[in-house]
Amino acid sequence: MDRFVNRVAAVLASVVFSASVAGAQTLTSLHVRKFELSLDQQSVSVGAPFHLILTAHVDEAIAALDNVSLPNLAGLEDLGDERRCTRAKNGTDCVETLTLDATAPGDRTIGPATLAAVDAQTGRPRTFESNLVTIHVTGQPKIANDTEVTSAVTDMLWAAARTAGTFVLVALALWGLLWAAFRRPHAPLPPPRAPAPEPPPPPIPDWERRLRDAVDALVREPTRANAIAVREALRAHVGAREEETFADLVARNATNGRSETLAALAAVERAAFCEDARVPEAIREALPFLTH
Protein backbone atom coordinates (compact mmCIF):
# COMPACT_ATOMS: atom_id res chain seq x y z
CA MET A 1 0.00 0.00 0.00
CA ASP A 2 2.77 2.43 0.99
CA ARG A 3 4.65 1.60 -2.21
CA PHE A 4 1.56 2.31 -4.27
CA VAL A 5 1.05 5.70 -2.55
CA ASN A 6 4.69 6.60 -3.14
CA ARG A 7 4.38 5.77 -6.85
CA VAL A 8 1.24 7.87 -7.24
CA ALA A 9 2.92 10.77 -5.44
CA ALA A 10 5.97 10.52 -7.71
CA VAL A 11 3.79 10.53 -10.85
CA LEU A 12 1.77 13.52 -9.58
CA ALA A 13 4.92 15.44 -8.72
CA SER A 14 6.36 14.89 -12.20
CA VAL A 15 3.07 16.01 -13.80
CA VAL A 16 2.93 19.15 -11.67
CA PHE A 17 6.57 19.95 -12.38
CA SER A 18 6.21 19.51 -16.13
CA ALA A 19 3.05 21.62 -16.10
CA SER A 20 4.82 24.41 -14.25
CA VAL A 21 7.72 24.29 -16.68
CA ALA A 22 5.32 24.41 -19.61
CA GLY A 23 3.52 27.36 -17.94
CA ALA A 24 6.80 29.21 -17.54
CA GLN A 25 7.50 28.78 -21.24
CA THR A 26 4.12 30.15 -22.33
CA LEU A 27 3.92 33.53 -20.62
CA THR A 28 1.44 35.81 -22.31
CA SER A 29 2.64 39.04 -23.86
CA LEU A 30 0.64 41.82 -22.22
CA HIS A 31 0.46 45.60 -21.94
CA VAL A 32 -0.36 45.75 -18.25
CA ARG A 33 -1.83 49.17 -17.50
CA LYS A 34 -3.17 48.46 -14.06
CA PHE A 35 -2.48 45.79 -11.49
CA GLU A 36 -3.56 46.79 -8.04
CA LEU A 37 -5.06 45.57 -4.81
CA SER A 38 -7.83 47.35 -2.95
CA LEU A 39 -10.12 46.74 0.00
CA ASP A 40 -13.78 47.51 0.27
CA GLN A 41 -13.31 48.38 3.94
CA GLN A 42 -10.35 49.81 5.80
CA SER A 43 -11.36 48.51 9.22
CA VAL A 44 -13.30 45.38 10.17
CA SER A 45 -13.98 43.38 13.29
CA VAL A 46 -12.81 39.81 13.76
CA GLY A 47 -15.06 37.43 11.83
CA ALA A 48 -16.65 40.14 9.69
CA PRO A 49 -16.26 39.40 5.99
CA PHE A 50 -14.61 41.92 3.72
CA HIS A 51 -13.48 41.96 0.11
CA LEU A 52 -9.94 42.05 -1.21
CA ILE A 53 -10.14 43.15 -4.82
CA LEU A 54 -7.41 42.59 -7.37
CA THR A 55 -7.97 44.76 -10.40
CA ALA A 56 -6.03 44.50 -13.62
CA HIS A 57 -6.33 46.17 -16.97
CA VAL A 58 -4.47 44.98 -20.02
CA ASP A 59 -4.63 46.34 -23.55
CA GLU A 60 -5.06 42.88 -25.05
CA ALA A 61 -8.31 40.98 -25.46
CA ILE A 62 -7.94 38.01 -23.14
CA ALA A 63 -10.38 35.54 -21.65
CA ALA A 64 -8.53 35.09 -18.37
CA LEU A 65 -5.48 36.45 -16.60
CA ASP A 66 -3.03 33.59 -16.14
CA ASN A 67 0.02 33.31 -13.92
CA VAL A 68 -1.37 35.46 -11.13
CA SER A 69 -0.04 34.71 -7.67
CA LEU A 70 -2.25 35.89 -4.85
CA PRO A 71 -0.64 37.44 -1.79
CA ASN A 72 0.00 35.56 1.43
CA LEU A 73 -3.23 35.58 3.43
CA ALA A 74 -1.81 34.51 6.80
CA GLY A 75 -4.16 35.41 9.63
CA LEU A 76 -7.11 35.59 7.26
CA GLU A 77 -9.69 33.04 6.23
CA ASP A 78 -10.59 32.74 2.56
CA LEU A 79 -14.39 32.48 2.36
CA GLY A 80 -14.71 32.68 -1.41
CA ASP A 81 -13.09 33.76 -4.62
CA GLU A 82 -14.58 35.14 -7.80
CA ARG A 83 -12.72 35.90 -11.01
CA ARG A 84 -14.03 37.75 -13.98
CA CYS A 85 -12.54 39.26 -17.13
CA THR A 86 -14.66 41.63 -19.20
CA ARG A 87 -13.86 43.29 -22.49
CA ALA A 88 -13.33 47.00 -22.01
CA LYS A 89 -13.12 49.66 -24.65
CA ASN A 90 -9.33 49.46 -24.73
CA GLY A 91 -8.56 45.92 -23.74
CA THR A 92 -9.71 43.77 -20.92
CA ASP A 93 -10.59 44.48 -17.30
CA CYS A 94 -9.98 41.59 -14.95
CA VAL A 95 -11.25 41.62 -11.40
CA GLU A 96 -10.68 38.98 -8.76
CA THR A 97 -12.66 39.43 -5.59
CA LEU A 98 -11.68 37.43 -2.53
CA THR A 99 -14.05 37.36 0.39
CA LEU A 100 -12.02 37.11 3.59
CA ASP A 101 -12.38 37.41 7.29
CA ALA A 102 -9.73 38.01 9.92
CA THR A 103 -9.15 35.57 12.75
CA ALA A 104 -7.26 37.89 15.11
CA PRO A 105 -7.18 41.62 15.82
CA GLY A 106 -4.41 43.94 14.66
CA ASP A 107 -3.18 45.50 11.43
CA ARG A 108 -2.78 43.09 8.51
CA THR A 109 -0.72 44.15 5.52
CA ILE A 110 -1.69 42.17 2.46
CA GLY A 111 0.29 41.90 -0.73
CA PRO A 112 1.78 42.16 -3.13
CA ALA A 113 0.00 40.01 -5.68
CA THR A 114 2.16 39.20 -8.68
CA LEU A 115 1.53 38.64 -12.34
CA ALA A 116 4.10 36.85 -14.48
CA ALA A 117 3.90 37.90 -18.13
CA VAL A 118 5.99 39.08 -21.02
CA ASP A 119 5.96 42.86 -20.87
CA ALA A 120 4.74 43.78 -24.35
CA GLN A 121 6.50 47.14 -24.13
CA THR A 122 9.94 45.60 -23.72
CA GLY A 123 9.34 42.09 -25.01
CA ARG A 124 10.93 40.62 -21.87
CA PRO A 125 9.46 38.42 -19.16
CA ARG A 126 8.53 40.42 -16.11
CA THR A 127 6.83 39.98 -12.79
CA PHE A 128 4.33 42.76 -12.22
CA GLU A 129 3.74 43.50 -8.57
CA SER A 130 0.68 45.11 -7.09
CA ASN A 131 0.57 47.59 -4.25
CA LEU A 132 0.19 46.61 -0.59
CA VAL A 133 -3.00 47.19 1.35
CA THR A 134 -3.48 47.28 5.09
CA ILE A 135 -6.62 46.44 7.01
CA HIS A 136 -7.23 47.24 10.63
CA VAL A 137 -8.92 44.37 12.53
CA THR A 138 -10.65 44.96 15.84
CA GLY A 139 -12.24 42.60 18.38
CA GLN A 140 -11.29 39.34 20.10
CA PRO A 141 -9.25 36.54 18.48
CA LYS A 142 -11.31 33.97 16.66
CA ILE A 143 -11.05 30.32 17.70
CA ALA A 144 -9.82 28.08 14.89
CA ASN A 145 -12.68 26.61 12.97
CA ASP A 146 -13.98 23.11 13.37
CA THR A 147 -12.36 21.80 10.21
CA GLU A 148 -8.86 22.80 11.30
CA VAL A 149 -9.34 21.40 14.82
CA THR A 150 -10.76 18.17 13.50
CA SER A 151 -7.91 17.74 11.06
CA ALA A 152 -5.20 18.38 13.67
CA VAL A 153 -6.84 16.15 16.29
CA THR A 154 -7.30 13.35 13.78
CA ASP A 155 -3.63 13.40 12.83
CA MET A 156 -2.53 13.42 16.45
CA LEU A 157 -4.91 10.62 17.39
CA TRP A 158 -3.72 8.40 14.56
CA ALA A 159 -0.10 8.96 15.53
CA ALA A 160 -0.82 8.39 19.19
CA ALA A 161 -2.92 5.31 18.46
CA ARG A 162 -0.07 3.65 16.53
CA THR A 163 2.53 4.27 19.25
CA ALA A 164 0.43 3.96 22.42
CA GLY A 165 -2.05 1.23 21.48
CA THR A 166 -0.31 -1.38 23.56
CA PHE A 167 -0.15 0.95 26.57
CA VAL A 168 -3.90 1.42 26.38
CA LEU A 169 -4.48 -2.34 26.34
CA VAL A 170 -2.21 -2.80 29.34
CA ALA A 171 -3.90 0.04 31.21
CA LEU A 172 -7.32 -1.45 30.50
CA ALA A 173 -6.21 -4.81 31.83
CA LEU A 174 -4.76 -3.24 35.00
CA TRP A 175 -7.89 -1.18 35.52
CA GLY A 176 -10.02 -4.32 35.17
CA LEU A 177 -7.98 -6.12 37.78
CA LEU A 178 -8.05 -3.21 40.23
CA TRP A 179 -11.80 -2.73 39.70
CA ALA A 180 -12.44 -6.37 40.48
CA ALA A 181 -10.25 -6.22 43.62
CA PHE A 182 -11.61 -3.03 45.13
CA ARG A 183 -15.21 -3.17 43.88
CA ARG A 184 -17.55 -1.05 45.99
CA PRO A 185 -21.31 -0.58 45.91
CA HIS A 186 -22.64 1.83 43.30
CA ALA A 187 -22.68 5.44 44.39
CA PRO A 188 -25.83 7.39 43.48
CA LEU A 189 -25.68 8.90 40.00
CA PRO A 190 -24.96 12.65 39.90
CA PRO A 191 -27.82 14.83 38.72
CA PRO A 192 -27.88 15.30 34.92
CA ARG A 193 -25.74 18.14 33.80
CA ALA A 194 -27.44 21.19 32.38
CA PRO A 195 -27.22 21.35 28.59
CA ALA A 196 -24.31 23.37 27.25
CA PRO A 197 -25.28 26.96 26.56
CA GLU A 198 -26.05 27.85 22.93
CA PRO A 199 -23.02 29.33 21.16
CA PRO A 200 -23.39 33.06 20.62
CA PRO A 201 -24.77 34.03 17.21
CA PRO A 202 -22.16 35.04 14.65
CA PRO A 203 -21.37 38.74 14.74
CA ILE A 204 -23.43 40.87 12.39
CA PRO A 205 -21.15 42.22 9.65
CA ASP A 206 -20.57 45.97 9.60
CA TRP A 207 -22.23 46.46 6.23
CA GLU A 208 -25.38 44.66 7.37
CA ARG A 209 -25.69 46.73 10.53
CA ARG A 210 -25.03 49.86 8.53
CA LEU A 211 -27.63 48.90 5.93
CA ARG A 212 -30.25 48.05 8.58
CA ASP A 213 -29.66 51.35 10.35
CA ALA A 214 -29.84 53.26 7.08
CA VAL A 215 -33.08 51.53 6.00
CA ASP A 216 -34.61 52.13 9.44
CA ALA A 217 -33.72 55.80 9.17
CA LEU A 218 -35.20 55.93 5.66
CA VAL A 219 -38.46 54.38 6.87
CA ARG A 220 -38.65 56.92 9.70
CA GLU A 221 -37.63 59.87 7.53
CA PRO A 222 -38.04 59.38 3.78
CA THR A 223 -35.55 62.05 2.72
CA ARG A 224 -32.97 62.16 -0.06
CA ALA A 225 -30.15 62.24 2.50
CA ASN A 226 -31.35 58.97 4.01
CA ALA A 227 -31.82 57.44 0.54
CA ILE A 228 -28.21 58.38 -0.22
CA ALA A 229 -27.09 56.69 3.03
CA VAL A 230 -28.93 53.50 2.03
CA ARG A 231 -27.39 53.66 -1.43
CA GLU A 232 -23.90 53.95 0.06
CA ALA A 233 -24.52 51.03 2.43
CA LEU A 234 -25.81 48.90 -0.44
CA ARG A 235 -22.83 49.81 -2.58
CA ALA A 236 -20.51 48.85 0.28
CA HIS A 237 -22.40 45.58 0.59
CA VAL A 238 -21.78 44.63 -3.03
CA GLY A 239 -18.16 45.79 -2.87
CA ALA A 240 -18.54 48.77 -5.20
CA ARG A 241 -15.36 50.74 -5.72
CA GLU A 242 -15.58 54.51 -5.59
CA GLU A 243 -15.10 54.89 -9.34
CA GLU A 244 -17.81 52.35 -10.19
CA THR A 245 -21.25 53.36 -11.38
CA PHE A 246 -24.44 51.31 -11.29
CA ALA A 247 -23.77 50.12 -14.86
CA ASP A 248 -20.33 48.89 -13.80
CA LEU A 249 -21.85 46.88 -10.97
CA VAL A 250 -24.35 45.33 -13.36
CA ALA A 251 -21.62 44.61 -15.90
CA ARG A 252 -19.43 42.75 -13.41
CA ASN A 253 -22.39 41.06 -11.73
CA ALA A 254 -21.45 42.53 -8.38
CA THR A 255 -24.66 41.20 -6.85
CA ASN A 256 -23.76 37.62 -7.82
CA GLY A 257 -27.05 37.21 -9.63
CA ARG A 258 -29.17 38.32 -6.67
CA SER A 259 -31.97 40.11 -8.50
CA GLU A 260 -33.46 41.60 -5.33
CA THR A 261 -30.16 43.33 -4.49
CA LEU A 262 -29.93 44.64 -8.04
CA ALA A 263 -33.51 45.91 -7.90
CA ALA A 264 -32.81 47.59 -4.57
CA LEU A 265 -29.71 49.27 -6.00
CA ALA A 266 -31.68 50.53 -9.01
CA ALA A 267 -34.47 51.81 -6.79
CA VAL A 268 -32.21 53.78 -4.45
CA GLU A 269 -30.31 55.13 -7.47
CA ARG A 270 -33.61 56.69 -8.58
CA ALA A 271 -34.39 57.99 -5.10
CA ALA A 272 -30.91 59.49 -4.71
CA PHE A 273 -30.87 61.44 -7.97
CA CYS A 274 -34.45 62.17 -9.06
CA GLU A 275 -36.12 65.58 -8.80
CA ASP A 276 -36.85 66.89 -5.30
CA ALA A 277 -40.60 66.61 -5.78
CA ARG A 278 -40.37 62.94 -6.79
CA VAL A 279 -38.10 61.81 -3.94
CA PRO A 280 -40.93 60.62 -1.61
CA GLU A 281 -42.52 58.64 -4.44
CA ALA A 282 -39.17 57.10 -5.41
CA ILE A 283 -38.49 56.13 -1.80
CA ARG A 284 -41.95 54.54 -1.52
CA GLU A 285 -41.12 52.47 -4.60
CA ALA A 286 -37.71 51.53 -3.19
CA LEU A 287 -38.76 50.47 0.31
CA PRO A 288 -40.33 47.10 -0.64
CA PHE A 289 -37.00 46.03 -2.17
CA LEU A 290 -35.03 47.26 0.85
CA THR A 291 -37.22 45.79 3.56
CA HIS A 292 -37.29 42.50 1.62
Added chain:
Amino acid sequence: MLDALSVTIVGQRATLEALLHATIAGGHVVLEGPPGLAKTLACRALAAAVGGSFKRVQFTPDLLPSDIVGTRIFDQHSGEFTTALGPIFANVLLADEINRAPAKVQSALLEGMQERQVTIGPQTFPLPDPFLVTATMNPLDSDGTYALPLAQMDRFLVKIVVGYPTAAEEHTILERFGGDVPALPADVASMDDLRRWRSEARAVFIESRLVDYIVNLVGATRAPHPYLDRGASPRATLAIAAMARARALCDGRTFVVPDDVRASAPPVLRHRLAFNYRTLTENVSAEQVVTDLIASVPVP
Protein backbone atom coordinates in the same frame (compact mmCIF):
# COMPACT_ATOMS: atom_id res chain seq x y z
CA MET B 1 -34.99 57.08 -33.99
CA LEU B 2 -32.04 54.82 -33.22
CA ASP B 3 -33.83 51.86 -34.76
CA ALA B 4 -34.48 53.86 -37.92
CA LEU B 5 -30.83 54.89 -38.14
CA SER B 6 -29.78 51.28 -37.54
CA VAL B 7 -31.58 50.24 -40.71
CA THR B 8 -29.15 52.36 -42.71
CA ILE B 9 -26.10 52.00 -40.47
CA VAL B 10 -25.32 48.43 -39.43
CA GLY B 11 -23.78 48.20 -35.95
CA GLN B 12 -22.05 51.36 -34.70
CA ARG B 13 -24.68 51.58 -31.98
CA ALA B 14 -22.44 53.68 -29.72
CA THR B 15 -21.70 56.08 -32.58
CA LEU B 16 -25.37 56.50 -33.44
CA GLU B 17 -26.31 56.99 -29.79
CA ALA B 18 -23.63 59.64 -29.29
CA LEU B 19 -24.68 61.34 -32.55
CA LEU B 20 -28.31 61.41 -31.45
CA HIS B 21 -27.45 62.60 -27.95
CA ALA B 22 -25.29 65.42 -29.35
CA THR B 23 -28.07 66.41 -31.77
CA ILE B 24 -30.57 66.59 -28.92
CA ALA B 25 -28.04 68.41 -26.74
CA GLY B 26 -27.75 71.01 -29.51
CA GLY B 27 -24.07 70.58 -30.21
CA HIS B 28 -21.78 69.98 -33.13
CA VAL B 29 -20.06 66.69 -33.72
CA VAL B 30 -16.69 65.49 -35.00
CA LEU B 31 -16.54 61.89 -36.17
CA GLU B 32 -13.06 60.42 -36.36
CA GLY B 33 -12.35 57.10 -37.97
CA PRO B 34 -10.70 55.39 -40.92
CA PRO B 35 -12.35 55.68 -44.34
CA GLY B 36 -15.26 53.41 -45.15
CA LEU B 37 -16.88 53.26 -41.73
CA ALA B 38 -20.10 55.06 -42.73
CA LYS B 39 -19.26 58.32 -40.99
CA THR B 40 -20.64 60.39 -43.85
CA LEU B 41 -23.60 58.06 -44.26
CA ALA B 42 -24.43 58.37 -40.56
CA CYS B 43 -24.59 62.17 -40.89
CA ARG B 44 -26.77 61.94 -44.02
CA ALA B 45 -29.04 59.42 -42.29
CA LEU B 46 -29.41 61.67 -39.26
CA ALA B 47 -30.37 64.66 -41.42
CA ALA B 48 -32.86 62.55 -43.36
CA ALA B 49 -34.33 61.08 -40.18
CA VAL B 50 -35.16 64.49 -38.72
CA GLY B 51 -36.37 65.81 -42.06
CA GLY B 52 -33.86 68.64 -42.19
CA SER B 53 -32.01 70.19 -45.10
CA PHE B 54 -28.58 68.68 -45.64
CA LYS B 55 -25.48 70.13 -47.31
CA ARG B 56 -22.10 68.55 -47.72
CA VAL B 57 -18.80 70.33 -48.24
CA GLN B 58 -15.72 68.34 -49.14
CA PHE B 59 -12.88 70.18 -47.44
CA THR B 60 -9.78 70.52 -49.62
CA PRO B 61 -6.59 72.61 -49.33
CA ASP B 62 -7.81 75.11 -51.94
CA LEU B 63 -11.19 75.72 -50.32
CA LEU B 64 -12.04 79.34 -49.47
CA PRO B 65 -14.16 80.69 -46.62
CA SER B 66 -16.63 82.06 -49.13
CA ASP B 67 -17.15 78.53 -50.47
CA ILE B 68 -18.76 77.78 -47.12
CA VAL B 69 -20.47 80.90 -45.87
CA GLY B 70 -21.30 82.56 -49.22
CA THR B 71 -20.19 85.69 -51.00
CA ARG B 72 -21.33 89.01 -52.38
CA ILE B 73 -21.67 89.23 -56.16
CA PHE B 74 -21.82 92.46 -58.14
CA ASP B 75 -24.81 92.57 -60.45
CA GLN B 76 -23.85 94.57 -63.52
CA HIS B 77 -27.46 95.12 -64.59
CA SER B 78 -28.69 96.55 -61.31
CA GLY B 79 -25.34 98.00 -60.29
CA GLU B 80 -25.76 96.52 -56.81
CA PHE B 81 -24.21 93.70 -54.77
CA THR B 82 -26.32 90.64 -54.12
CA THR B 83 -25.49 87.91 -51.60
CA ALA B 84 -25.16 84.26 -52.59
CA LEU B 85 -25.58 82.21 -49.44
CA GLY B 86 -23.18 79.28 -48.99
CA PRO B 87 -23.84 75.67 -48.03
CA ILE B 88 -23.64 76.53 -44.34
CA PHE B 89 -27.28 77.54 -44.59
CA ALA B 90 -28.67 74.08 -43.89
CA ASN B 91 -29.97 72.24 -40.86
CA VAL B 92 -27.19 69.70 -41.08
CA LEU B 93 -23.86 70.67 -42.60
CA LEU B 94 -21.41 67.88 -43.23
CA ALA B 95 -17.83 69.13 -43.28
CA ASP B 96 -16.20 66.08 -44.81
CA GLU B 97 -12.51 65.64 -43.93
CA ILE B 98 -12.52 69.00 -42.18
CA ASN B 99 -8.78 68.82 -41.43
CA ARG B 100 -7.88 68.95 -45.15
CA ALA B 101 -8.65 72.66 -45.36
CA PRO B 102 -6.38 75.35 -43.87
CA ALA B 103 -7.18 77.05 -40.57
CA LYS B 104 -8.57 80.12 -42.35
CA VAL B 105 -11.36 78.05 -43.87
CA GLN B 106 -11.99 76.07 -40.73
CA SER B 107 -12.30 79.32 -38.80
CA ALA B 108 -14.98 80.46 -41.23
CA LEU B 109 -17.24 78.00 -39.45
CA LEU B 110 -16.55 79.49 -36.02
CA GLU B 111 -19.15 82.24 -36.01
CA GLY B 112 -21.78 79.94 -37.41
CA MET B 113 -21.07 77.19 -34.90
CA GLN B 114 -21.13 79.45 -31.85
CA GLU B 115 -23.39 82.36 -32.74
CA ARG B 116 -25.69 80.51 -35.16
CA GLN B 117 -25.29 83.36 -37.62
CA VAL B 118 -22.99 84.30 -40.50
CA THR B 119 -21.70 87.70 -41.50
CA ILE B 120 -21.11 88.29 -45.20
CA GLY B 121 -19.82 91.75 -45.94
CA PRO B 122 -21.97 94.25 -44.06
CA GLN B 123 -24.87 91.86 -43.51
CA THR B 124 -25.47 89.23 -40.85
CA PHE B 125 -27.68 86.27 -41.68
CA PRO B 126 -29.18 83.92 -39.08
CA LEU B 127 -28.66 80.22 -39.70
CA PRO B 128 -31.58 77.77 -39.81
CA ASP B 129 -32.78 76.40 -36.50
CA PRO B 130 -31.79 73.70 -35.64
CA PHE B 131 -28.28 73.98 -37.05
CA LEU B 132 -25.81 71.17 -36.66
CA VAL B 133 -22.27 70.83 -37.99
CA THR B 134 -21.04 67.29 -38.39
CA ALA B 135 -17.42 67.00 -39.35
CA THR B 136 -15.40 63.94 -40.24
CA MET B 137 -11.68 63.32 -39.84
CA ASN B 138 -9.44 60.45 -40.87
CA PRO B 139 -6.79 59.72 -38.23
CA LEU B 140 -4.64 57.50 -40.45
CA ASP B 141 -3.73 59.64 -43.42
CA SER B 142 -2.22 62.82 -41.95
CA ASP B 143 -0.24 64.01 -44.99
CA GLY B 144 -1.59 67.33 -46.26
CA THR B 145 -3.83 67.93 -43.28
CA TYR B 146 -4.09 70.91 -40.97
CA ALA B 147 -4.66 70.54 -37.26
CA LEU B 148 -7.89 72.17 -36.23
CA PRO B 149 -7.48 75.33 -34.12
CA LEU B 150 -8.13 74.55 -30.46
CA ALA B 151 -10.78 77.27 -30.36
CA GLN B 152 -12.69 75.42 -33.02
CA MET B 153 -12.19 71.99 -31.50
CA ASP B 154 -13.64 73.39 -28.28
CA ARG B 155 -16.78 74.36 -30.17
CA PHE B 156 -17.51 70.78 -31.11
CA LEU B 157 -19.66 69.34 -28.37
CA VAL B 158 -18.30 65.82 -28.80
CA LYS B 159 -15.73 63.88 -30.74
CA ILE B 160 -16.95 60.41 -31.59
CA VAL B 161 -14.38 57.75 -32.41
CA VAL B 162 -15.79 55.35 -34.98
CA GLY B 163 -14.40 51.84 -34.89
CA TYR B 164 -14.52 48.89 -37.25
CA PRO B 165 -17.65 46.72 -37.26
CA THR B 166 -17.61 43.19 -35.92
CA ALA B 167 -17.48 40.21 -38.30
CA ALA B 168 -21.19 39.57 -37.80
CA GLU B 169 -22.01 43.20 -38.54
CA GLU B 170 -19.89 43.08 -41.68
CA HIS B 171 -21.84 40.01 -42.81
CA THR B 172 -25.05 41.95 -42.34
CA ILE B 173 -23.65 44.88 -44.30
CA LEU B 174 -22.92 42.56 -47.22
CA GLU B 175 -26.31 40.89 -47.07
CA ARG B 176 -28.30 44.06 -46.63
CA PHE B 177 -26.62 46.35 -49.10
CA GLY B 178 -24.50 44.32 -51.53
CA GLY B 179 -23.45 47.02 -53.95
CA ASP B 180 -26.56 49.17 -53.58
CA VAL B 181 -26.65 52.60 -52.05
CA PRO B 182 -28.26 52.26 -48.60
CA ALA B 183 -31.68 53.85 -48.34
CA LEU B 184 -31.92 56.77 -45.94
CA PRO B 185 -34.55 56.82 -43.20
CA ALA B 186 -37.43 59.19 -43.87
CA ASP B 187 -40.34 60.62 -41.87
CA VAL B 188 -38.97 59.32 -38.59
CA ALA B 189 -39.22 62.68 -36.89
CA SER B 190 -39.55 66.31 -37.80
CA MET B 191 -37.69 69.50 -37.06
CA ASP B 192 -40.44 70.33 -34.57
CA ASP B 193 -39.82 67.01 -32.79
CA LEU B 194 -36.14 67.82 -32.57
CA ARG B 195 -36.86 71.27 -31.12
CA ARG B 196 -39.22 69.68 -28.57
CA TRP B 197 -36.61 67.08 -27.60
CA ARG B 198 -34.06 69.82 -27.08
CA SER B 199 -36.46 71.74 -24.90
CA GLU B 200 -37.25 68.62 -22.84
CA ALA B 201 -33.56 67.81 -22.50
CA ARG B 202 -32.84 71.24 -21.08
CA ALA B 203 -35.45 70.56 -18.38
CA VAL B 204 -33.85 67.28 -17.24
CA PHE B 205 -32.88 67.53 -13.58
CA ILE B 206 -29.27 67.24 -12.36
CA GLU B 207 -28.87 66.70 -8.63
CA SER B 208 -26.28 68.89 -6.90
CA ARG B 209 -23.86 66.03 -6.18
CA LEU B 210 -23.82 65.21 -9.88
CA VAL B 211 -23.06 68.83 -10.65
CA ASP B 212 -20.08 68.49 -8.30
CA TYR B 213 -19.11 65.28 -10.08
CA ILE B 214 -19.11 67.04 -13.47
CA VAL B 215 -17.04 69.91 -12.09
CA ASN B 216 -14.59 67.44 -10.50
CA LEU B 217 -14.24 65.52 -13.76
CA VAL B 218 -13.31 68.63 -15.69
CA GLY B 219 -11.18 69.87 -12.79
CA ALA B 220 -9.22 66.62 -12.85
CA THR B 221 -8.08 67.43 -16.40
CA ARG B 222 -6.54 70.69 -15.17
CA ALA B 223 -4.55 69.18 -12.32
CA PRO B 224 -0.85 68.53 -13.03
CA HIS B 225 -0.65 65.40 -15.12
CA PRO B 226 2.34 63.60 -16.67
CA TYR B 227 0.70 63.39 -20.09
CA LEU B 228 -1.27 66.64 -20.26
CA ASP B 229 -0.21 70.19 -21.01
CA ARG B 230 -3.66 71.69 -20.68
CA GLY B 231 -7.06 70.59 -19.47
CA ALA B 232 -10.60 71.24 -20.60
CA SER B 233 -12.42 74.57 -20.54
CA PRO B 234 -15.67 75.40 -18.70
CA ARG B 235 -17.36 74.79 -22.05
CA ALA B 236 -16.58 71.13 -21.43
CA THR B 237 -18.43 71.31 -18.10
CA LEU B 238 -21.51 72.62 -19.89
CA ALA B 239 -21.08 70.03 -22.63
CA ILE B 240 -20.97 67.07 -20.21
CA ALA B 241 -24.11 68.32 -18.50
CA ALA B 242 -25.90 68.77 -21.84
CA MET B 243 -24.88 65.32 -23.08
CA ALA B 244 -25.86 63.70 -19.77
CA ARG B 245 -29.28 65.35 -19.95
CA ALA B 246 -29.79 64.15 -23.53
CA ARG B 247 -28.75 60.63 -22.58
CA ALA B 248 -31.16 60.60 -19.64
CA LEU B 249 -33.99 61.83 -21.89
CA CYS B 250 -33.28 59.13 -24.47
CA ASP B 251 -33.37 56.61 -21.63
CA GLY B 252 -36.83 57.81 -20.65
CA ARG B 253 -35.75 59.58 -17.47
CA THR B 254 -36.34 63.15 -16.31
CA PHE B 255 -33.25 63.14 -14.12
CA VAL B 256 -29.56 62.40 -14.63
CA VAL B 257 -27.78 59.50 -12.91
CA PRO B 258 -24.00 59.04 -12.49
CA ASP B 259 -23.90 56.67 -15.48
CA ASP B 260 -25.12 59.47 -17.76
CA VAL B 261 -22.30 61.74 -16.64
CA ARG B 262 -19.61 59.08 -16.81
CA ALA B 263 -20.71 57.92 -20.28
CA SER B 264 -20.81 61.50 -21.56
CA ALA B 265 -17.36 62.48 -20.34
CA PRO B 266 -15.06 60.66 -22.83
CA PRO B 267 -16.55 62.06 -26.06
CA VAL B 268 -16.68 65.54 -24.53
CA LEU B 269 -13.16 65.56 -23.11
CA ARG B 270 -11.06 63.61 -25.62
CA HIS B 271 -10.66 66.45 -28.14
CA ARG B 272 -10.34 69.21 -25.56
CA LEU B 273 -7.19 67.99 -23.82
CA ALA B 274 -3.73 69.04 -24.96
CA PHE B 275 -1.50 65.97 -24.72
CA ASN B 276 2.25 66.47 -24.36
CA TYR B 277 5.16 64.76 -26.11
CA ARG B 278 5.32 61.97 -23.52
CA THR B 279 2.18 60.35 -24.91
CA LEU B 280 4.13 59.90 -28.17
CA THR B 281 7.49 58.91 -26.74
CA GLU B 282 5.96 56.46 -24.27
CA ASN B 283 3.35 55.24 -26.76
CA VAL B 284 0.50 56.01 -24.38
CA SER B 285 -2.91 56.19 -25.99
CA ALA B 286 -4.78 59.43 -25.47
CA GLU B 287 -7.94 57.42 -24.99
CA GLN B 288 -6.35 55.58 -22.09
CA VAL B 289 -5.33 58.86 -20.45
CA VAL B 290 -8.92 60.09 -20.67
CA THR B 291 -10.26 56.81 -19.30
CA ASP B 292 -7.82 56.85 -16.38
CA LEU B 293 -8.62 60.47 -15.59
CA ILE B 294 -12.33 59.73 -15.46
CA ALA B 295 -11.73 56.64 -13.33
CA SER B 296 -9.71 58.72 -10.87
CA VAL B 297 -12.74 60.80 -9.91
CA PRO B 298 -15.02 59.14 -7.32
CA VAL B 299 -18.60 58.59 -8.44
CA PRO B 300 -21.12 60.24 -6.07
